[in-house]
Amino acid sequence: MLDRFPNGSEPMPSKSSLSPTLARARVAYLMLAAVCLASCGGGGSATPSTSSPAIAPAILALTPCAPSGVTGATDYQVGDGQAYTELEQVPWENLRAGDTVRIHHRATAYKGKFMLSAQGTAIAPVRVCGIRNASNQRPTIDGSGATTRPALETLYGSTTVTAGRTVREIHQSRSIVVFKQTTAQSSSAYPQHIQLDGLHFTRAHPSYSYTDGGGVVRSYDQFGACIWVERGHNITIADNEISDCQMAIFSKSTDDGLFARTHDLRVAGNYFHGNGVVGSFLEHTTYLQSVNLVVELNHYGPMRSGAGGNQHKDRSVGSVIRYNRIEGGAHNLDLVEAEDFYVYATGAGATDYRRAFVYGNLLNIGSGSRAVVHYGGDHFTSVPGDNWGEGIFRKGTLYFFHNTVQASANARLFRISTTEETVEAWNNVFVANAGTLSLRERENDPIGAAWTPDGVLNLGRNWISSGWSLGNAALQGSVSGTANLLTGASSPISASTWSPLAGGNVIVDNAAATPTAASGHPVTRHFDTSLVPVARPVNGTAADLGAVER
Structure with missing residues (x-):
């Protein structure tokens, strides 16, 4: 490959x-x-849905799927016996502040595609939500054989000419749901204050086809996502299941102006599995380019077998990644440069671009992976002054704390691009269930001559399985604080529940104080024995190391 x-x-x-x-x-x-x-392979029937325990609405900060109560707002109900029986019947182009679209569970999947362009407000957001059945199953929206509402055909933008007719297919071919302005709105308009929750999206992938708003059957693009955020502010995507897509969620930001940047995106409590494209490293479960991004409480299940992408790829400003369970991928987390809006990221947004916070996560890595976390950038061999490459890398600090990592094969923990990037790691637990752990992976891409590869890793108090190594002897960056590492031949946690084991466990009540730089990010959630995020207590004189409190 x-x-x-x-x-x-x-x-x-x-x-x-x-x-x-x-x-x-x-x-x-x-x-x-x-x-x-x-x-x-990489096509065929939909990836079977597997269970992921439900998260309490209070933890997710979600209210029941009900009318907003806003004066003058409309409640659109979709389902068997409702005013709208299919998604393409909903007047998506007319949604206004306070409106709700409530989609009821039914035995057969909905086969509709839609665009969200509405402009809600902080006190009157627009909401599209699913109403589960008595067995707690979400309504399913199936992209295979789905139909775009004909009234949306002229509103998508991006015209192409095919077989002598003008079509607007690019965003239809990318996704089931797209957030963007319509052609009837100002070019500087953007969707805002919209929440999409409680639904199961599946089968938007090059293996599947759909019918566009003009009645033409087309295949999905390879570079697409079940949910595509072309632009938008104050967008919440929560409590959904997303499977068998090229990517689950993509968000875009460019330097064309405030309207063209995705701001205040929250991705919370979703269950992702079976996404990606076989033989390709370009599609990831979530690929997010946003300002003020929060990715929390999600379960990233295994990607499609043979897919080469990452679980979460991040080109954002102000990234907070917390309380997620992430399994596999080329990297669990890939935090790299803001390539399409680097002017903002390295200018007005530089303070938040230069720092990212990753905490309270359960991270599982296996064979064939590059490293648990990559931080810095991934376009190489530029020279100073170029508007791409090393000059626009993160050039800041990743704060990595109270995470628990389990590795089922030889694994590398951190890949840090250049010595202008730093990782501060403390209060973590790093367990090798098989093989050995290396603290770092060498940045083996060709770094431009003006920069030095491999970055800076500063270690506070962490637990790591004995037999660990610094990494490749040719590493040019630095590692400090190895004397702070606590080690042992036996794992201090349960492999299944990730909880600290009882009886003289060195990780219990042994967390170090949080450095000032991360004091605004207290660790308030952990995972119960069913691996469901709940409120995190402090059961003792201090917090425990890792993502789970005993």
Whole structure:
């Protein structure tokens, strides 16, 4: 499988922003990927839904799926015996502040695609939510064979000419749900204060087809997502199940102005599984480029077998990633440069761009993975002054604390791009259930001559399985604080519940004080024995190391 493009970069997600060289490389890569898709599987029936325990609404900060009560707002009900029996009947283009679209569970999946362009307010948000059945099952929206509401056809934008007719298919081909302005709105308009929750989205993938708003059957693009946020402010995507898609959620930001940046995106309490594209490293479970991003309380189940992407790829400003359970991927977490809105990220947004907070997560890594966490950037060999590459990397600090990592094979914990990036790690538990752990992976992409690879890792008090190593002897960055590491030959946690074991356990009541730089991020959640996020107590004289309190 291809690992990098000729210049060591990963292609930019926006087709319009590609340089000619990268565009040609992208086309060549996609042709190879198509061959792999044809011969390696990656299609077929929907990935079976597996259980993920429900999170209490109070933890998720969700209210029941009910009318808003806002004066003059409309409550649209969809389902058997309701005013609207199919999603394409809902006047999505007319949603206003305070409106709700309530989708009732039914035995057969809904086959509708829609666009969210409404402009809610803080006190009157727009909400699209699912009403579960007596067995607590979410309503399912199936992208395979889905139909776009004809009234939306002229509102999507991005026209192309196919077989002599003008169509607006690009956003339809990417997703089941897209957040963007319509062609009837100002070019600087954006959706705002919208919540999408309680639904199961599935089967938006190149293996499947849909009917566009003009009645033409088309296949889904490879680079797409079940939920695509082209732009939007104050968007919440919560308590959904998303499976068998190219990606579960994608959000975009560019330097065209405030309207073109996704701001205040919250992704919370979702269950992702079976996403990605076989043979490709370009599609990830979540790929988010936002300002003020919170990713919390989600369960990232295994990706599609043979998919080469990451579980969470992040090009955001102000990233907070907390209380998630993440299994597998090339990296569990890939936090890299804000390539499409670097002017804002390195200018007005620099304070928040230069710091990210990852805490309270359960992270599981297996064979074939690169590292648990990658921090810095992934486009290489630039020179000072370029508007891409090392010069626009994160160049800040990742604060990584109260996480628990379990590895089922030889694994690397951190990949840090250059010595202008730093990871501060404390109060974590790093367990090797098989193989050994290395603190760092070498940045083996070709770094530009003006920069030094491999970054800075500062360790506070952490527990790590004995037999650990610093990593490749050729690493050029630095590691400090190894004397602070607590070690042991036996794991101090239960492999199944991740809870600290009883009886003289060195990780219990042994957490160090939180540094001032992270004092605004208290750890208030952990996982119970069913791996459901709940309020975190302090049962003793101090907190325990890791993501779970005994």
